[in-house]
Amino acid sequence: MSQQVRGVIARSAGAPVELTTIVIPEPGPEEVVVSIAACGVCHTDLTYREGGINDEFPFLLGHEAAGTVESVGPAVRSVAPGDFVILNWRAVCGTCRACRRGRPQYCFSTFNATQKMTLTDGTELTPALGIGAFADKTLVHAGQCTKVDPAADPAVAGLLGCGVMAGLGAALNTGGVGRDDSVAVIGCGGVGNAAIAGARLVGARTIIGIDRDPRKLRWAAELGATHVIDATAEDPVAAVRALTGGFGADVVIDAVGNPSTWEQAFYARDLAGTVVLVGVPTPDMRLEMPMLDFFSHGGALKSAWYGDCLPERDFPTFIDLYLQGRLPLDRFVSERITLDEVEKAFHTMYSGDVLRSVVIL
Structure with a gap:
């Protein structure tokens, strides 16, 4: 059954973002619904808002995220409800020329969810980097979920999803x-x-x-x-x-x-x-x-490109190093904000006052 949650969207180039209601479909084959715990505010989200990526508005912004798997669709075996995961935008296919040559970190055909999240009037949303995590929940491909130690602070863990990993x-x-x-x-x-x-x-x-x-x-x-x-x-x-x-x-x-x-x-x-x-x-x-x-x-x-990362290899390792006190990932979290403060965080980013603002849900 579909469900309605809050999400931050960019409706047109340069316009302030909006906190609105979005519709999350029931996960289909190889899809997962993730309850978002935290999501970093990345410059890439601002670039989406400004129309610098493409013009497929409206965008559901947010992609540096960690959360808990809520439900999974048919044929999903890699994660299960209750798993703590970091979301990634390199869900490797395993079959492209890079993957076949043993270089999956260069995968040319990464996976995203097949179904679209929408506004309540049925308007389809384009999720930033195939994720769209400035929301209470989001729909992604199972391959976009990497299990890590749940002892990690979600605000810290999510930053491996993009900028810090890069x-x-x-x-x-x-x-x-x-x-x-x-x-x-x-x-x-x-x-x-x-x-x-x-x-x-x-x-x-x-x-x-x-x-x-x-x-x-x-x-x-x-x-x-x-x-x-x-x-x-x-x-x-x-x-x-x-x-x-x-x-x-x-x-x-x-x-x-x-x-x-x-x-x-x-x-x-x-x-x-x-x-x-x-x-x-x-x-x-x-x-x-x-x-x-x-x-x-x-x-x-x-x-x-994405630090030549392979999420299933790199994310758990870096989280373990963080938990051991050997990698100070927590220092990258400059401030913790709410979902309705994303637009303000973009302005803070311009001023250079933070390494990362992180939305806590």
Whole structure:
């Protein structure tokens, strides 16, 4: 039987979000209804609201979520009612060319629920990243649910669903940061600071946080940066080289995603070092550099999509590390808000006052 719950929608590009009543259908084959406990406010949700993803309005926003499985449809075996889960937008198919080659973290055909959630008048909703978790409950594909230890704080656990996982994965999965490496991270918001926390976790020797905002640099130091660089006061490339014996860092992560920061990342790395782009550029951005520099520097130039994460592998591991006190995921929760404060949280995000606002349901 379908049910009606509260949900936050974006009805048109740029318009303030609305808290309204939405309809959740009974789960069909391979579908699951999840009762949402907490959901982080991610910049991607704001991009949806602004029409920067596509124009399939109205959107049901929210995707960094954790909650409890309420009911499951036919043929669901991976989760059961009562399971505590983190929702993800990479429900791997197992059959695409990436999955067949043993690289499911690059799956090209991820699953979403088949049925649509709707408004009470029957208008179909487009769930953000196939999730739509700014709601009391949501409908997802069973593969979008990853079971983790229920001892975890839902406000903390849900952040692995997107931004924090993107940063951790950029450092550990894509960048391959290891013990005694030197690492520089450009942009110390939620994603960049997660990369810093990941580098610290695996024992990187030198961890450099770079930003223009003193608050973000303080957060970087708290989360594991051994050095911070104020990009308004000194040249980041020269500063990184000075901190790494004149050579540059083994891994440089661009968590901003524009041509100037990517160029800084390129020249701040050691010969044969790695650049990881995890910040998301806009379609109009272009890069112009001497091609000879690409040849002469060697190394690897990579992009991290969702931190090259595989939810069933990564989520339980990071939650266990958090519960052991080895990964301070709780520091990313700057404030806890209610469902009717999402629009306010978007404005707080603009001001740079938080790493993450988290909706508690």
